[in-house]
Amino acid sequence: MEFIRPLDDTKITDIGFPGYRAQFLSYLESALMLASHVEEGGSGPSLHYHHADQFYFLLRGTMTVQLGDDVHKAGPGSLVFIPAGLPHRNWNEGPGTETHFEMIVPTPRPAGARLALQVDSSDDIPEADRTDQPGVVSSVDPDGFGEPVPGFKIQRLAGPDTGSHRTVVNCAEVEPGGSGPGMHIHQFDQYYLVLQGELTIEVALEKHVVGPETLVLLPAGVPHRQYNTGTGTERHLAILTPAPVEGRPMDVSVEFAASTEMH
Numbered sequence: 635m636e637f638i639r640p641l642d643d644t645k646i647t648d649i650g651f652p653g654y655r656a657q658f659l660s661y662l663e664s665a666l667m668l669a670s671h672v673e674e675g676g677s678g679p680s681l682h683y684h685h686a687d688q689f690y691f692l693l694r695g696t697m698t699v700q701l702g703d704d705v706h707k708a709g710p711g712s713l714v715f716i717p718a719g720l721p722h723r724n725w726n727e728g729p730g731t732e733t734h735f736e737m738i739v740p741t742p743r744p745a746g747a748r749l750a751l752q753v754d755s756s757d758d759i760p761e762a763d764r765t766d767q768p769g770v771v772s773s774v775d776p777d778g779f780g781e782p783v784p785g786f787k788i789q790r791l792a793g794p795d796t797g798s799h800r801t802v803v804n805c806a807e808v809e810p811g812g813s814g815p816g817m818h819i820h821q822f823d824q825y826y827l828v829l830q831g832e833l834t835i836e837v838a839l840e841k842h843v844v845g846p847e848t849l850v851l852l853p854a855g856v857p858h859r860q861y862n863t864g865t866g867t868e869r870h871l872a873i874l875t876p877a878p879v880e881g882r883p884m885d886v887s888v889e890f891a892a893s894t895e896m897h
Contacts, residue, residue, distance in 0.1 A: 637837045637856075640848040641669045652676050653726070656736075659849050664823040664875045665801070666741040667849065672697070672732045677725035682750040683718070683759055687739045687800050689792070690714040690724070691827070691871060693847065695732030699724040701769030702756065711774045713791045715798055719765035721756050735827055735849075739801045739875050767797050774805050785812020785862075794877060802874040808833060813861030818885040819854070822874050826850040826860070831868030835860050839892055857890040 645657045646669075653676020660667040672678070672695075681700070690697065692712045699706050699714055700723050708714055716722050726732045742749055753759055772791055779787035785808065790796075792803040808814070808831075817836070826833070828848045835842045835850055837858045844850060852858050862868045878884055 635851065635853075637840065637851050638835070638842050638844060638848060639851065640845075646671060651678050654678055660825070660851055661741060662823055662851065662853065663741055663743075664739065665825070665873070666738040667825065668736050669693075669847075670734050670736050672724070672726040672734075674726055674728035674730055674732075678723060679750045680752055681721050681723045681754065682752045683721050683763065684716070684738065684742075684750060685718055685763065686742060687718050687798065688716040688722075689737040689739070689801070689803065690716075691735040691803075693733045693735060693829075695726065695730050696728075697724050697732050697734060698727050699769075699771070701771075704769070706769075706771045708771050709773075713770075713772050713774075713803060715770040715772075715792050715796065717765050717767040717769065717797060719759060719763045720767065720769055721753055721759065722769065735871075737801070737873065770796060772796075779805075779807060783812075785809040786814055788872075791871075794880075798877070800875060800877055802877050804872040804874075806870055806872050808860070808862040808868045808870075810862055810865055810867070814859060815885045816887060817857050817859045817890050818887050819857055820852070820874070820878075820885065821854055821882065822876050822878055823854050824852040824858075825871075825873040825875075826852070827871040827873070829869045829871065831862065831866050832864045833860055833868045833870060834863050838890070857888050 646655045653673035656670045697708045787807040792798040
């Protein structure tokens, strides 16, 4: 498996909407992840809904997004949460191209199933698929970080307390010399999207130095740890899906090393 997946302009494909192109990054069962680029004047599909939750995290440019009957403007550092069953659409009024990281949770099954179901209004959504839950647009708050351990700060952007019951999205900052927990595993899939600085990731027996706009895949049960050996603060999104079960440990410490026996 390729644990490290950078955003790469050479891997962008046209997905059939005006001025809208995307790079597909991950197809794990827990989430479909892609990087989307919307040119000025471009748009995604017309009003539609999904059977899964959807998130946008704005990296560059400005997005206009309709969530139900409400229209919002979102800029860099904004997280858009679209619960399953909520009609929505997005477009780019400019200036310039807008780029966002996109998640659909869980990945639609079976493969080839319709992803977006077009409607003219909320009334067109079958009652069994509708939601009363509103969409949410939030932003990273520079003063909103807690520091559970020295050199490692974290801020919750989405989770059960905000209506996101399938996924937790945190923004984390690692100061130079700081780190997360030692080698550990999770009972859920975890993803990092590095936003600034450099993060050193040890995944099983592999070691990577990861720069901005790079997605790191950490499937459930895979030993890993992360730390910052650079000179500046590193920032990343930490995505946990399925959402951790309340009362269970988040991180399970492990001892992991290669033996001298080779096969």
